Amino acid sequence: MTDQTRPPTGLAIIGCGRISGAHFAAAASLPGHVRLVAAVDADRAAAQAAAAPFGARALTSLEEALALAEVEAVLIATPNALHAEQSLAALRAGRHVLVEKPVAETGADAAMLAREAQARGLVLAAGHTFRHNAAVRCIADILSGASAERSAQFGRLRALEVSTCVKWDGPQAPWWAERSPEEGLILSLFAPHALDFVQLVMGDDDPVRVHAEAARHQSGWQGEDEAMILLAYPGRRMASVHISYNQPSVLDRKVLHFEHGVLEIEHGEILRWNGEVLVTPPEGVLANPRAMGGRRLDHYFTDQLREFVQALRGEPHRCPTGDDAARLITLIDRVKASARANSAADAIDPPLLAE
Template identity: 45%
Template structure:
């Protein structure tokens, strides 16, 4: 993509503030700190000053701040990485855009499509990049699929299962009913539905969904299944779980010429032949300074520079939020939801957006 972006300072690389120093921030911080040729880590920011200080010391940031407004006003901050609770994504992203800062926001982009659209409008108005952190797109197997999908023929169906196990809430807000509704869908739904959106290259026509809560130590649903119908008589099924041992992360894609199976986003086989194997650098857990975050930040830096990149940009994020909204309506009502105006997005799988 090309963007009319603001010039950075004489450093030649953009200055970054990571806002929110909780559980997901470690991989984002490492991604910035490990690539000084791309950016400089200027500030770690958290309302819990002790967290910000620890992050500053661990990743050699210049400043630790407990005031978001101070970070956005800092002259050396050109872009922000937002690692905040979901309900804060939209207001802080909009505030950052109005301050002229590029934004990489953790998934989900927002709490709903209306907020996501407002974020994109603010970014457009202030001519800054707004990208969504979909780290799983940056594994080699997923990128291979993006680059070679046409070789498999027409896609017929997709089956995606992402099951993990948590013995308790992993963040305080998971226990708050007004914030944790649809918990497993809100947290892992953006991963799997982004993948389905990528491979289907269309928005769904209809969504069926069920979600239930089995555990009382969080306030939202921890088990979900959904079925999505797409143009061309194509369908996708999705299973999400916070109760599954061992962990399962499996994608089965039925194509005209055979079947693609992707295990843990890192190994891809076609008709039983392994085409992409997991690299040794892809074995870290996503909360533990994972390589896919490093690759993701590199693409964000390219987007800031106005160069071709694989970033998930705001338009794709808005489409995903429309689908997530439909999923929430479907499991909340117990009725299928029809999406109006579903339109193809044939560039979604292109190697360079």
């Protein structure tokens, strides 16, 4: 059966909160790939509002969605604490799963999900949307050897820097405020994006050493809202990550230091090698990249959903799945443990003084 004659995959989106709008828009833009069967939320009105444009069912529980034979896959966009439980239920019901990052709260839970998916011949994919643009894809292809000429031109990778900084004035969803320092805030919600890129670049290797420092600058939540991470990899390679919820001048910059020069992604979209532009985004993507909302992200979600459908059809894809997705959560466990050991005494826990 060719792509043109394949029926679209029956999809249920679980969770109709803040991030779900991008997922529903992606589903609407891919009628040949997916058909929205159900929108699910404990708030029936939210589910009805999301389902109506598709003529889909509005449901209030995952169980109702899994009881529908038309649902072949689920996209989970609920609070982090529900990801593992809901993903496991969907896998046990024989459904493919695309789950918003992080896949689970702990590496152990993520590994369990990966084993469950493998045993059942199902796809468990992590929603790392920032893999899905031309600049990152170009780097992935070069590092995989798909572009042998470029690989030889670059030489050996020595170091990687990632800086991803935005400004959130307090919780963007009520449950953000409820996360404890032990559960992690920015290290659980935002670090997965940066660390997924590090993992993509470093390949199958896990870091031999991890050091993290974290701090809290805002009083609207309990957890850390700023962090710096240093990782040492085999082959004397190093990576540093800086993430922040406190920077009004948005920064999304990735720098790869190779033996023969520097490969840099500016504003998350523009790829340069020693100053030579290799990749630029489509017109209109970068309106004002230093301002919140000044960069269009809709194509990321569309490409991610398309890649997920390719994965469950057994076709080549770029989604992190199974063990790859689980390895990242194990790394985040290590980062959070390091941050708590190094920072808890004076950086996160004490009440903030009024300025």
